[in-house]
Amino acid sequence: MSQDSAEPHPSDLKKLTPSLNMSTPGRPPSILNLDVLFDNPVFAGGIGLAGLGAAAAIARRSVIQGASLVKRRLLVDLEISKQDDSYQWILAWLSLPRPSGGVISSSLTRIHHLSMKTTSRAAANGPSHAHFFLQPGYGRHIVRHGNAFIQVNREKQSSANMSTGEPHETVTLTTLYAHRHVFEDIFAEAHQLAASAQEGKTIMYSSRGMDWVPFGDARRKRPLNSVILDEGIKERIVEDVKDFIGRQQWYVDRGIPYRRGYLLYGPPGSGKSSFIQALAGELDFGVSIINLSERGITDDKLAHLLRKLPPRTILLLEDADAAFRNRQQVDADGYSGGTVTFSGLLNALDGVAAGEERIAFLTTNHIERLDEALIRPGRVDMTVRIGEATRYQAAQMWDRFYGDIDVDGAGRERFLQKLEALGLVANASGERSGTFRTSTAAIQGLFLFNKGDMDGAVEMAEGLIPRKYEPEPSAADVGQRVPT
Numbered sequence: 018m019s020q021d022s023a024e025p026h027p028s029d030l031k032k033l034t035p036s037l038n039m040s041t042p043g044r045p046p047s048i049l050n051l052d053v054l055f056d057n058p059v060f061a062g063g064i065g066l067a068g069l070g071a072a073a074a075i076a077r078r079s080v081i082q083g084a085s086l087v088k089r090r091l092l093v094d095l096e097i098s099k100q101d102d103s104y105q106w107i108l109a110w111l112s113l114p115r116p117s118g119g120v121i122s123s124s125l126t127r128i129h130h131l132s133m134k135t136t137s138r139a140a141a142n143g144p145s146h147a148h149f150f151l152q153p154g155y156g157r158h159i160v161r162h163g164n165a166f167i168q169v170n171r172e173k174q175s176s177a178n179m180s181t182g183e184p185h186e187t188v189t190l191t192t193l194y195a196h197r198h199v200f201e202d203i204f205a206e207a208h209q210l211a212a213s214a215q216e217g218k219t220i221m222y223s224s225r226g227m228d229w230v231p232f233g234d235a236r237r238k239r240p241l242n243s244v245i246l247d248e249g250i251k252e253r254i255v256e257d258v259k260d261f262i263g264r265q266q267w268y269v270d271r272g273i274p275y276r277r278g279y280l281l282y283g284p285p286g287s288g289k290s291s292f293i294q295a296l297a298g299e300l301d302f303g304v305s306i307i308n309l310s311e312r313g314i315t316d317d318k319l320a321h322l323l324r325k326l327p328p329r330t331i332l333l334l335e336d337a338d339a340a341f342r343n344r345q346q347v348d349a350d351g352y353s354g355g356t357v358t359f360s361g362l363l364n365a366l367d368g369v370a371a372g373e374e375r376i377a378f379l380t381t382n383h384i385e386r387l388d389e390a391l392i393r394p395g396r397v398d399m400t401v402r403i404g405e406a407t408r409y410q411a412a413q414m415w416d417r418f419y420g421d422i423d424v425d426g427a428g429r430e431r432f433l434q435k436l437e438a439l440g441l442v443a444n445a446s447g448e449r450s451g452t453f454r455t456s457t458a459a460i461q462g463l464f465l466f467n468k469g470d471m472d473g474a475v476e477m478a479e480g481l482i483p484r485k486y487e488p489e490p491s492a493a494d495v496g497q498r499v500p501t
Contacts, residue, residue: 099186110207112152165196220303238298276375282384283403286458303330310339316361324372337379338386405454408442418464419471428471435478455481
């Protein structure tokens with residue numbers, strides 16, 4: 018055996034490592050201390066738990082990342098905000114029952130939380146009727162549409178609308194990426210249901226904050242022939258509006274802003290607002306209403322609302338003369354009052370930032386308060402007076418209420434002669450025997466009070482005389498009414 022392969026002498030190790038504890042020959046003390054630590058069950062258990070915890074954390078992170086990757090690759094999300102029109106469509110689509118065997122083949126499963134939507138309608142005779150709709154509440158639900166399962170997650174956000182204070186809401190639809198085309202079918206069915214629910218009705222919009230919202234439930238369309246205007250007036254306006262709707266490209270080709278304005282003026286109760294509602298039903302439009310005399314309708318708000326008009330709606334600006342009552346100058350601090358000003362109305366109608374594709378109707382009871390700057394073409398293209406009831410209107414309204422029982426028209430002639438004798442309408446030759454005036458609303462009220470009783474309507478025709486024209490009761494009459 019060579020000298021190099023011989024075992025080292027302990028004295029040599031002691032020289033090389035003088036600081037080592039040689040209590041155990043051939044074993045460094047540091048190794049010995051580690052063995053002692055690992056032999057300690059408390060230390061070994063801590064190391065094991067720490068290792069298990071680290072491994073679990075790594076595994077959990079890997080699972081989350083893997084699930085996220087799988088979700089991105091296999092699932093597709095569609096988020097719908099409450100501000101979007103389709104939000105209410107989807108909720109209505111989820112709440113309505115699905116007929117078996119029909120086109121709509123969806124069903125709700127695993128619904129553990131519902132929300133209630135109630136609508137009430139007054140009945141003609143008896144108590145009002147209430148309709149209840151159950152729709153998915155906030156949380157997660159499962160919808161089956163055909164062969165696709167869709168998770169519906171409706172949640173309320175922590176942020177809120179600054180103008181109304183209502184919290185933001187979202188509905189998220191999640192399905193397999195392979196079934197992503199099912200969303201097209203869902204939205205098509207939801208839109209079809211919404212359209213069928215509004216069929217035959219006119220949606221009325223009002224301003225809430227800086228947005229347009231439906232004003233109550235949609236109203237049943239009012240037939241155009243139910244509004245009796247003087248001869249030729251209704252037909253002329255309807256023809257002009259329809260001609261405008263069919264000539265959009267004509268305006269574009271000539272660089273003319275595609276908007277048209279109408280001014281209807283006359284005494285209260287003459288049928289201005291009723292005609293606009295009936296016209297909207299005839300055109301299948303909605304009506305967006307702004308009362309210019311309402312507090313809070315400022316210049317900026319009016320301009321903003323006119324730029325954000327709902328599609329296919331008629332703009333109705335009531336009490337147009339209110340802007341002329343507020344022609345005050347802007348204060349030093351820039352405040353221009355609580356209502357719209359004259360200049361603000363003009364700028365909103367045809368200013369640089371005014372919107373297009375608009376049909377606007379302005380109404381007023383006091384045209385003498387309006388300025389020529391408003392009535393010029395471009396702002397108001399047609400001005401029509403809808404005044405007191407005429408002989409023609411009274412006859413048309415009589416036929417509408419009593420035509421089925423007054424077959425020969427004798428009752429109508431007696432009623433018209435009574436109105437002529439009272440000086441409420443002119444005779445067939447256009448001559449009027451008095452200065453009294455009455456409105457179509459008053460005549461309709463008389464007919465409604467005497468449903469089916471045309472003789473009673475004739476006898477009570479004196480009640481159509483406006484009260485301000487009635488003579489003051491004498492002292493003798495008053496004395497007879499006072500009990501002794």
